[in-house]
Amino acid sequence: MTDDLEGAPTEPGPEAPQSVKEVPRSEIAALYELIGPAFDAIDARASSPGKTPQDVVPTGFMDLDRVTGGGLAAASTTAVFGHSGMGSSVLALNFxxxxxxACDVPVLVVSWESDRDALVRRVLSHTAGVPLTRLTAGALDDDDWRKLAAAMGRIAETPLSMTAGPPTFEVLSARVSEWTATFPSQRRLLVLDGLPHLARLSPANTETSVWDAHTRISAQVKHLAMTELLIIVYTVPTIVDVMRRADPRPRLGDVAYSPAYVADADLVLGVYREDLVERESPRAGEADLHLLKSKHGPTDVFLLAFQGHFQRFVDVAL
Structure with a gap:
């Protein structure tokens, strides 16, 4: 005699796991749904050779933009590092x-390295061509004032915002949400200057937990870029041993605190200035920008000029 008689009660089946039931169907797309938009994007790029794609922001450096397909892409992260004084923060602020x-792209600079007044002075020094030391000291001549007035007229209405680095990722996420709500743009650039400070501010009692904090922050920043379709650039320091090597030029393993900062990034840029290492170097004023990792293209090294008094790197005219 069997148990499956007509009208007999049946045992309820096992409930689906909560995580499975909560996955929205709209978050899952079949290939046939995605291939059309992907083909349209490829066709748009092919139809307009040399034109920057709509989801890409140029860096302002010709060779870097050429190798990276126009610049920095949406939903990506870029790690910029260099030994203290090399100029990684300067480069990120230049971006x-x-x-x-130049591109009218909404930008939010979050800095754990400089306050907002210092950031504004650096932007003014860059755009006006007035030495930062004069701006800081207030020792300006008539020509400096004219340059500043012209620069302020150009940048006053630009969508560039700044904020001090918060103590937790939750606060950072809230500020970013406030900013993105103000600028619902297809291209938005978020610069996190001194990102590892965020992990260092987190409560930690052991070296293992500190390491985990940096790894977690890196993953959270990557997730933020992908979910909000942001272009994120963050700066990280190098390990102390770099300057003790016979060859101190940047390598992927030089990034301090956690290799996750490199592993999670789409692009990794190392800044190197020989004249900072060798005082008698014949390459005074030159900088090498090492593209050490690119998920979607080749690596390369680019020659730039460093104008530290103006807080900027510029392309070298060859």
């Missing part, structure tokens, strides 16, 4: 200034 002033 921000170019995006806002």
């Amino acid at each position: 921000a200034t170019h995006a806002a002033t």
Whole structure:
């Protein structure tokens, strides 16, 4: 005699796991749904050779933009590192200034390294061509004032915002949400200057937990870029041993705190200035920008000029 008689009660089946039931169907797309938009994007790029794609922001450096397909892409992260004084923060702020002033792209600079007044002075030094030391000291001549007035007229209405680095990722996420709501743009650049400070501010009692904090922050930043379709550039320091090597030029393993900062990034840029290492170097004023990792293209090294008094790197005319 069997148990499956007509009208007999049946045992309820096992409930689906909660995680399975909560996955929205709209978040899952079949290939046939995705291939059309992907083909349209490829066709648009092929139809307009040399034109920057709509989801890409140029860095302002010709060779870097050429190798990376026009610049920095949406939903991506870029790690910029260099030994203290090499100029990684300067480069990241140069990306921000170019995006806002030349491309009208909304930019938010979050800094754990400088306060907002210092950031504004650096942007003014860059755009006006007035030495930062004069701006800081207030020792300006008539020509400096004219340059500043012209620069302020150009940048006053640009979509460039700044904020001090918060103590937790939750606060950072809330500020970013406030900013993105103000600028519902297809291209938005978020610069996190001194990102590892965020992990260092987190409660930690052991070296293992500190390491885990940096790894977690890196993953959270990557997830933020992908979910909000942001272009994120963050700066990280190098390990102390770099300057003790016979060859201190940047390598992927030089990034301090956690290799996740490199592993999670789509692009990794190392800044190197020989004249900072060798005082008698014949390459005074030159910088090498090492593209050490690119998920979608080749690596390369680009020659730039470093104008530290103006807080900027510029292309070298060859």
